[in-house]
Amino acid sequence: VRQVAQEKTCMQFSIRRPKLPSSEMHPEESMYRRLDVSAWLGHLNELGQVEEEYKLPHRARPAGEGGLRAIFFGGIDVSIRGEVWPFLLRYYSHGSTSEEREALRVQKRKEYSEIQQKRLSMTPEEHSAFWRNVQFTVDKDVVRTDRSNQFFRGEGNPNVESMRRILLNYAVYNPAVGYSQGMSDLVAPILAEVLDESDTFWCFVGLMQNTIFVSSPRDEDMEKQLLYLRELLRLTHLRFYQHLVSLGEDGLQMLFCHRWLLLCFKREFPEAEALRIWEACWAHYQVSRGSRDCSP
Known part of the structure; x- marks a missing residue:
């Protein structure tokens, strides 16, 4: 009986939303498919340089195109990650041959x-x-x-x-x-x-x-990340933010999310999903190219 009660208690905290209503999704969601081999090669000119449309997409394009948009919304096909990631991580410049x-x-x-x-x-x-x-x-x-x-x-x-x-x-x-x-x-x-x-x-x-990497929960960078996250919660989930405020200083320390920031969500999701999150961060789509990866 105790085990059943424990299972029911756990189930109360298990919230699953496999699908989101369109009102909560980005308007460009589902417009772009994953960046695959053929799409990637289409962004390279005869010298091996990445075309301008890939670097700075500036207009709507048909599904499957759009460079950084495709990476942000669809990710990168596993077969070409080893070739594309060095560009996203700024080892290679887009203009290099x-x-x-x-x-x-x-x-x-x-x-x-x-x-x-x-x-x-x-x-x-x-x-x-x-x-x-x-x-x-x-x-x-x-x-x-x-x-x-x-x-x-x-x-x-x-x-x-x-x-x-x-x-x-x-x-x-x-x-x-x-x-x-x-x-x-x-x-x-x-x-x-x-x-x-x-x-x-x-x-x-x-x-x-290009990452605010945090080596300790007391680090100045961790506090900066938490400051961003608190403000984001205040703007988007006011009731939850007010609940944290009601808990006092302990609530606003948000200890439950420190590992999220330390490891960029790597241990909070299956590896495939975690790496998709990384790629979306590295694409810097709709954020400044000077922004830091893995910021909330």
């Missing part, structure tokens, strides 16, 4: 090798401090990140070691940020799609440069 991108990859691979060599050439004192401040946490995190994903599954998986090197090297590249728990959750999907270690590193650099 295929030849220029290959030259960039060669240059960036050399830079990545130099960063890694700098890490491996630390003095014993430097290495000891690095191990305490960075490597100890990275080593713990990577072995439990996305291990259900076939790409990272199994003992001695070289992809896990690649993820580890990327995170250690990033801490050397950007010592002001270093490493914080949660970064492995952000880099793992990129590595699984982009595949190349150096390319993934530079995509991750782009992600970190």
Whole structure:
């Protein structure tokens, strides 16, 4: 009887709305299909540059077209994520040619090798401090990140070691940020799609440069994110906002959503849906290109 009562209690908090009324949907919803191979190739000219319509869509276009609109509303076909994500993460510029991108990859691979060599050439004192401040946490995190994903599954998986090197090297590249728990959750999907270690590193650099990444619930950036979210709730869900206010300071801290912001909803949705959210953020459709990814 107790178990049945518990199940009924849980059901009271399970709200499902598989479909939204049109009044609550964006007017362009369903106008664009997922960006697939043929649509993507249609945005590339003979030099491999992404056409202007893809970069700055400025008028309504037939279903299936529209570049950033297609990514925002329909996502990216899994088969081309590894090619498109580097553009969204600003590793490649839209105006670059295929030849220029290959030259960039060669240059960036050399830079990545130099960063890694700098890490491996630390003095014993430097290495000891690095191990305490960075490597100890990275080593713990990577072995439990996305291990259900076939790409990272199994003992001695070289992809896990690649993820580890990327995170250690990033801490050397950007010592002001270093490493914080949660970064492995952000880099793992990129590595699984982009595949190349150096390319993934530079995509991750782009992600970190354009994301308000929060390393601690007390961080100034977390408070900034929560400020945005509180104001959004005040404007769109006034009754819920008033309920939080009635709870006092604890309610407005909104502890229930800290992980949403830390990991960009990655653990709140199945992976496929979470990555769709990421792509929509990275498209920056109807927001300033200077805006930060994963902001509420």
